[in-house]
Amino acid sequence: MIRRILSLLFSRMTLACFLIITPILPVAIAQKSATTDDTQAATSFEQSEQEAVEFVQEHHPELVSLLESLKSMREKEYQMAIREISRTKKRLDGFAKRGPDIYLIELDAWKIQSKIDLLVAKGIAREKEVDNDVMRGLLKDQVENQKKRWKHELETLAKRQKQIYGLLQMTEGHEEEKIDQQLAALQNRVGSKIGKPKKSKQEAKSNP
Numbered sequence: 001m002i003r004r005i006l007s008l009l010f011s012r013m014t015l016a017c018f019l020i021i022t023p024i025l026p027v028a029i030a031q032k033s034a035t036t037d038d039t040q041a042a043t044s045f046e047q048s049e050q051e052a053v054e055f056v057q058e059h060h061p062e063l064v065s066l067l068e069s070l071k072s073m074r075e076k077e078y079q080m081a082i083r084e085i086s087r088t089k090k091r092l093d094g095f096a097k098r099g100p101d102i103y104l105i106e107l108d109a110w111k112i113q114s115k116i117d118l119l120v121a122k123g124i125a126r127e128k129e130v131d132n133d134v135m136r137g138l139l140k141d142q143v144e145n146q147k148k149r150w151k152h153e154l155e156t157l158a159k160r161q162k163q164i165y166g167l168l169q170m171t172e173g174h175e176e177e178k179i180d181q182q183l184a185a186l187q188n189r190v191g192s193k194i195g196k197p198k199k200s201k202q203e204a205k206s207n208p
Helices: 002-006 012-021 038-059 062-073 075-098 100-125 132-171 175-191 201-206
Strands: none
Touching (some): 038 075, 038 100, 062 100, 075 100
């Protein structure tokens, strides 16, 4: 696989870009049906492109020049890379809704992995072994990040366990009371519908 990639007519920097930005893209990609509104599709991609580039500029600036090289030489792969970065950003945005702690943990995880991938890609492109000290430092950061993730998961589980225990305490010893409350609510729901005159078909059409 590596030999085939190296045989492509890339400059070494562009090759590094290809290896770092699109390593996890599937070999076979389902082709989407052609859209009838090319302008709308182009506008959508431009927006995704801007957001993806801004995301990279903020969190891993070294990738920006590689993206530019990829865009000038391999447009199709560039578009795939932009979409992949956009999916990553959306995934991180989802974590942001859960809370700032998990968002920062996941963001750091992406940044560390991105730096590792870039270091490996440069080593392949330059046919030179990577710096062990630098790689070890990144791997250490990755392990520490994983520890933070597991600690956060444990804290989340502990909070959830406390909530469930509280709900259980509210239910135990009050089963009949809760049944009576739910039964009364259901009876009221049924009673509110009984005796109401049904609309004729004509009335239903005029007052949907």
